Amino acid sequence: MTELSDDTRQLRPSLWETINERYPGSMITKSDFIPLARLRKPLSQTRLTFVSSAGIQPKGTLPFDVVHPVGDFSLRRVPSASTISELEIHQIKYPTTGALKDLNVIFPIERLQELTKEGVIGELTPNLFSFIGYQMDPERFERTLAEDLADAVVADGAEAVLLCPA
Amino acid sequence: MSLQHLKTAVAENDSEKLIRYVRLHLGDGNEAAGRKEIDKAWIEALKLMLDVPATDREFIFATLNNQTPATLAHLYFYLHFYFVKRSGAWIHDGTL
Numbered sequence: 278m279t280e281l282s283d284d285t286r287q288l289r290p291s292l293w294e295t296i297n298e299r300y301p302g303s304m305i306t307k308s309d310f311i312p313l314a315r316l317r318k319p320l321s322q323t324r325l326t327f328v329s330s331a332g333i334q335p336k337g338t339l340p341f342d343v344v345h346p347v348g349d350f351s352l353r354r355v356p357s358a359s360t361i362s363e364l365e366i367h368q369i370k371y372p373t374t375g376a377l378k379d380l381n382v383i384f385p386i387e388r389l390q391e392l393t394k395e396g397v398i399g400e401l402t403p404n405l406f407s408f409i410g411y412q413m414d415p416e417r418f419e420r421t422l423a424e425d426l427a428d429a430v431v432a433d434g435a436e437a438v439l440l441c442p443a
Numbered sequence: 444m445s446l447q448h449l450k451t452a453v454a455e456n457d458s459e460k461l462i463r464y465v466r467l468h469l470g471d472g473n474e475a476a477g478r479k480e481i482d483k484a485w486i487e488a489l490k491l492m493l494d495v496p497a498t499d500r501e502f503i504f505a506t507l508n509n510q511t512p513a514t515l516a517h518l519y520f521y522l523h524f525y526f527v528k529r530s531g532a533w534i535h536d537g538t539l
Contacts, residue, residue, distance in 0.1 A: 332537070343539055344520040346468055347446060369524075369535040370471070413446045 316437055319399075325389070326402040326435035327357075328426060330410035331376070331443035332368030333384045335359065340367040341409045348412035350422040352429065354404035359386060368409045371443050383443055402433035410443050469523065471535055480527055480534065487526040 316323065332341050334353035342349035355364060361380045366373055376383040386405065392398045406426060412418045430438055452460035463474060470477025507515065524539055 340539065343537070344524050345517065346465075346520065366538055369537040369539065372536040373538065413449075 318436075320437070321396055321399055323399045324402055324434055324436045325398050325400070325439060326430055326433060326437070327384075327386075327389060327405040327439045327441065328430070329384050329405070329407045329441045329443065331371075331383045331407060331441070332366055332409040333364055333380070333407040334367060335363055336365050343367055343369045343409060343411070347414055348418070349409050350412070350414075350417060352406055352408045352422060352426055354429065355384075355386070355407055357386070357389070357401040357403060357405050361387065368411070368443070370409070370411045384441075399436075402430070402435045404429070404433055406430065476534060481523070483530050483532060484523045484526040487530045488522075 332343070333355055334341065335355060338353055341351070341353070364380060364384070364386070366376060366380075366383075373383075381387050384405075384407070389398065389401055389405075393401055406429060408422055408426070412422075449461065449464055451457075452464075466474045466477030466481070468477065469480045506518075510518075527533065528539060
């Protein structure tokens with residue numbers, strides 16, 4: 278994990294073709310090539326953040342809008358020092374049986390906290406981030422939520438981002 | 444099924460495409476299940492009315508008169524899921 282990678286290729290350049298094959302005439306057209314940014318120092322010296330589409334949020338915050346037919350283009354900040362008992366899931370598009378028993382299976386906050394204590398990760402950003410993956414408008418998603426996420430991640434001083442789809 | 448697909452259906456007044464989407468959305472991708480979910484929500488609402496309980500019609504009229512159609516549409520989706528959840532027959536994977 279601490280080796281620097283020279284590989285800046287997209288991990289799955291055929292992903293968009295695969296999606297459009299399964300959902301013909303719909304969803305996403307994406308031809309832009311976005312090279313992965315290189316990690317410039319060991320992970321043990323890096324401030325890491327985590328971004329998840331699992332719909333995780335601190336209890337007491339406005340629930341994600343899971344009923345909206347087009348989607349919810351907002352994000353939630355999850356303090357990285359949170360305990361699992363302080364968090365909850367709001368979404369209705371993936372099975373949560375496992376996650377309700379142990380949230381780490383979908384939002385591994387305790388594992389990230391442990392890896393930080395062990396020195397594998399330099400530190401975590403003050404917040405981790407989550408949104409719901411059900412989005413019918415990828416252009417709006419890119420224009421709003423993706424930009425908001427990028428700004429929030431930068432504002433928290435992240436040097437690397439672990440992205441995790443639900 | 445893309446958003447553009449739905450907007451085109453609206454422009455062409457293609458109700459079949461639109462109701463298919465609504466059923467798919469409310470049925471977690473299963474059109475037949477979505478149709479049952481719609482019925483389930485209406486049945487649950489009907490059951491609550493049979494004894495003619497007191498209701499807050501002032502609230503209802505104030506809401507209808509003072510809120511935007513978009514807010515009312517949003518509320519309509521929330522009410523659907525509210526009554527489905529209240530029915531106790533929850534087919535969805537997660538949590539509202």
